Amino acid sequence: MQTVIKLDNVRKHYGSKVALDDMTITIGKGEIFGIVGPNGAGKTTLIEIIEGLRLADSGSATVLGKDVRKHADEIKQRIGVLLQSTSIPERAKVKEVFALFASFYKKSVDPHEITRFLGLEDKQNAYVKSLSGGWKQRVSLALALINDPEIVFLDEPSMGLDPNARGEMWNIIHRLRDDGRTIVVTTHYMEEAETLCDRVAVIDKGRLIALDTPKNLIAQLGGTKRISFKTDVRAAKETLSALAHVVHVEWGTDLVKLHSDDMDQTLKGLFQLAAQEDWLVSGLRLEDASMNDVFSKLTAQERGNTE
Numbered sequence: 001m002q003t004v005i006k007l008d009n010v011r012k013h014y015g016s017k018v019a020l021d022d023m024t025i026t027i028g029k030g031e032i033f034g035i036v037g038p039n040g041a042g043k044t045t046l047i048e049i050i051e052g053l054r055l056a057d058s059g060s061a062t063v064l065g066k067d068v069r070k071h072a073d074e075i076k077q078r079i080g081v082l083l084q085s086t087s088i089p090e091r092a093k094v095k096e097v098f099a100l101f102a103s104f105y106k107k108s109v110d111p112h113e114i115t116r117f118l119g120l121e122d123k124q125n126a127y128v129k130s131l132s133g134g135w136k137q138r139v140s141l142a143l144a145l146i147n148d149p150e151i152v153f154l155d156e157p158s159m160g161l162d163p164n165a166r167g168e169m170w171n172i173i174h175r176l177r178d179d180g181r182t183i184v185v186t187t188h189y190m191e192e193a194e195t196l197c198d199r200v201a202v203i204d205k206g207r208l209i210a211l212d213t214p215k216n217l218i219a220q221l222g223g224t225k226r227i228s229f230k231t232d233v234r235a236a237k238e239t240l241s242a243l244a245h246v247v248h249v250e251w252g253t254d255l256v257k258l259h260s261d262d263m264d265q266t267l268k269g270l271f272q273l274a275a276q277e278d279w280l281v282s283g284l285r286l287e288d289a290s291m292n293d294v295f296s297k298l299t300a301q302e303r304g305n306t307e
């Protein structure tokens, strides 16, 4: 895969605060690359160094084969950045904002093409301030695409969107990738990282603590799957603990949660036991390991390492 972003041993500090420590990352063309981490982890610093908006103290950052220190202006012409929708002039019409942003670039695409792509045709004459949060976010995205960028940076693209608008945003991002663009996304939503991204970098306290596909991260770090259910009989904890592949049993007031390293086998054992003992099992829910588990585990480990 062709490399479009390459960071080697990038370091950045603010006074005595180390914001990025020895960051080395390579992003390939056509990837949807996610960056996640707790508040203050260094995500914005990392992205803004790649975008050429902040300078690293040491190490190198190369975007589209160019050193960001030497070619920041040229790189800015070839990338798109999703601005927070609050940065768009509220009193202008959508088409006026498009014309304004297009004037910032040497190359710009026909705004009709973008409005069609994003379903914004009917909003061209609307004032920005009259748009709902979801439509404003689409306008922001349209502005990020106005120079036909090869790399698109999306900071919290679905923040504040309702579930439908979020799903639509994810579809649009996939279509952008299918057009051959590279997408770099920061997010606090682990479901977004899991569903949307090809690879995810987890950073904390300025350091890269994991980098892989969501599937591999979940397999390696997601931990156990969970089976939760209600039962009318207080089954002995020991009986449930002894079921095949159960690694831990949690007891709530009326809910039992079995942590299992083989869900199918544990379920089989549970149903057999329930039939044998004549228990009523209801409200059965199966919970797969997820990026949420990965995130909690990794960031808790970091806290433990540094406390």
Ligand SMILES: Nc1ncnc2c1ncn2[C@@H]1O[C@H](COP(=O)(O)OP(=O)(O)OP(=O)(O)O)[C@@H](O)[C@H]1O
Residues within 6 Å of the ligand: 014, 017, 018, 019, 037, 038, 039, 040, 041, 042, 043, 044, 045, 046
């Ligand atoms: N201009 C600055 N001056 C001083 N400290 C800064 C500056 N920008 C960021 N920091 C500090 O550097 C660290 C990393 O900040 P950064 O904004 O990159 O994190 P983040 O992961 O984007 O956080 P969030 O998820 O809250 O947006 C934080 O401790 C932050 O307080």
